[in-house]
Amino acid sequence: MVFRFDMNDLNRVKNFKVGKMKKKTAAMGILTALILVGLYYYVALPAVNFQETGIWMVLIAVLGVLTAWAALRGMGQKTKLFSLFSALLVLVIVVFLGGMILSSQLISSKKYAGRLKVENKKFETDMKETEKITDIALMDTEGARIIGDRAIGSLSDVVSQYEVSDDYTQIDYNGQPMKVAPLNYASFIRYMTNRKAGIPGYVQVDPISNEAKYVKLKKPMQYSTSAYFSRNLQRHLRFQYPTAIFQGYYFEIDNKGNPYYICPVLKANAGLFGAKDVKGAVISDPVTGKSTYYDAKDIPRWVDHVYDGRLLLQKYNWKGLLSNGYINSVFGKKGCKIATDDYGYRAIDGDIWAYTGVTSVNGDQSNIAFVLMNMRTSESKYYTVSGANEQSAMKAAEGQVQNLRYSAAFPALINVNGEPTYVMILKDKGGLVKMFAMVNVRKYNIVATSTTQNGVQKEYKRLLKEQGIISAKEAAAAESVKTKEITIKKVDFIPIEGNTYVYITDREGNVYKEEFSKNEGAIKWNAGDKIKISYEEDESGIYQITQ
Known part of the structure; x- marks a missing residue:
């Protein structure tokens, strides 16, 4: 039998080999693309959600690569694959750009402005009067970090392997304001050596007493934002909720001191991407890894940080700028107002409220109002109060002690006898609290400072009384002032950080003090002299002379 092998057979063999190689090349190209996409997803953790611009970027990049590959595969000829991928690429780009346009404030200004409902309130009646400021949280995050680091500084087994997170969360803990932060792994090496042991505890900082304590957990936290691989909290939650658009990961503790991460979930409310707002939150137990999603209306009462302060400021600015339309916000600007560029906290009735001043779009140095926004529910209250903005008040307070070069922390807003008042701490260069200051909002030349x-x-x-703003009776109502005659046993003049204080010890052993600059006649006092003084008892045990 004779076999004939002509050129047609040879061509068929070549075409078979070429086709097989093309299929292999195509398979390798698709496999490589899938691997790269998988690696990107594992590292970047994008939400698989068409309301997230990141997923569109990935889709456009993948289709762009496949279109280029199909063009090269066809050797410059228009193939079915090239036509398919290029058509899909154009379609995705058109839909993405259309979604961006529909998401813009120009098209959807009313949807942006409608994200925050604000109720008008009267400051003097709605804001409770502050009888004493000793129960107001004045410490800022920077101060909490300094005190928190000290809390674990003496724990050699902790400080060598962990560090306190910089991300302190302001919460209401059983009716008291509190700042909390978890421990973090100090480095990748520390994580690898301690991954089985986990994170042993967290730090609580009391912003009223300026004290911190380390809380050791019965069971350690296994999931953390500082962990790696599958123990990384963001990755752990992304695999549990692949479509969720997370806005942050905020550490809190419940009323029993158990740790949780509160992770708000956003959704777009204008077009595909615009006016993102909280629709709910995932509460994750870092000890067990168990997580539960709650709609915004069902979030447990003990949770505080659902709406981030920056998001609340943004929502107010949407309302303040866009209520009369986008064109008006750019040109006419009728009725436009914005929040100042920072915010403070107030603990009120078991909730944490973010507050900020409201100013006109002209950017002057005064506020026309204040707004309080609940960080759990986003309930908002608007108070029409004109006066100095927060930055001006801080500068006024710093000016009172300019020789000491103290810096003011962002103030809290309180009601003193119906007067809107800023109260704040003054810190030295090391971030330690040295003094306290109060500044009247309406008349910010009324500034009081003291070490207590x-x-x-x-x-x-006293200053309000001098200005005729309150009566002498109102000024004395909150003071536990006593008056008596004493016989001086000893007088000491002690310089403290640039100021001189007079310390008087009477024959009964009681100690009184006052700032020398307020009563320079004290230079004439001697042992054995009898003087009549008014004084106020202080928590330090050293009485403060008032007159």
Whole structure:
């Protein structure tokens, strides 16, 4: 039998080999693309959600690569694959750009402005009067970090392997304001050596007493934002909720001191991507890894940080700028107002409220109002109060002690006898609290400073009385002032950080003090002299002379 092998057979063999190689090349190209997409997903953790611009970027990049590959595969000829991928690429780009346009404030200004409902309130009646400032949280995050680091500084087994997170969360803990932060792994090496042991505890900082304590957990936290691989909290939650658009990961503790991460979930409310707002939150137990999603209306009462302060400011600015339309916000600007560029906290009735001043779009140095926004529910209250903005008040307070070069922390807003008042701490260069200051909002030339909270409140009311804003009876109502005649046993003049203080010891052993600059006649006092003084008892045990 004779076999004939002509050129047609040879061509068929070549075409078979070429086709097989093309299929292999195509398979390798698709496999490589899938691997690259998988690696990107594992590292970047994008939400698989068409309301997230990141997923569109990935889709456009993948289709762009496949279109280029199909073009090269066809050797410059228009193939079915090239036509398919290029058509899909154009379609995705058109839909993406259309979604961006529909998401813009120009098209959807009413949807942006409608994300925050604000109720008008009267400051003097709705904001409770502050009888004493010793129960107001004045410490800022920077101060909490300094005190928190000290809390674990003496724990050698902890400080060598872990560090306190910089991300302190302001919460209400059983009716008291508190700042909390978890421990973090100090480095990748520390994580690898301690991954089985987990994170042993967290730090609580009391912003009223300026004290911190380390809380050791019965069971360690296994999931953390500082962990790696599958123990990384963001990755753990992404695999549990692949479509969720997370806005942050906020550490909190419940009323029993158990740790949780509160992770707000956003959704777009204008077009595909615009006016993103909280629709719910995932509450994750870092000890067990168990997580539960709650709609915004069903979030447990003990949770505080659902709406981030920056998001609340943004929502107010949407309302303040866009209520009369986008064109008006750019040109006419009728009725336009914005929040100041920072915010503070107030613990009120078991909730944490973010507050900020409201100013006109002209950007002057005064506020026309204040707004309080609940960080759990986003309930908002608007108070029409004109006066100095927060930055001006801080500068006024710093000016009172400019020789000491103290810096003011962002103030809290309180009601003192119906007067809107800023109260704040003054810190040295090391971030330690040295003094307290109170500044009147309407008349920010009324500034009181003192080394104690009771002292600054007393001095502030004295200034209000001098200005005729409150009566002498109102000024004295909150003061536990006593008057008596004493016989001096000893007088000491002690310089403290640029100021001189007079310390008087009477024959009964009681100690009184006052700032020398307020009563220079004290230079004439001697042992054995009898003087009549008014004084206020202080938590330090050293009585503060008022007159």
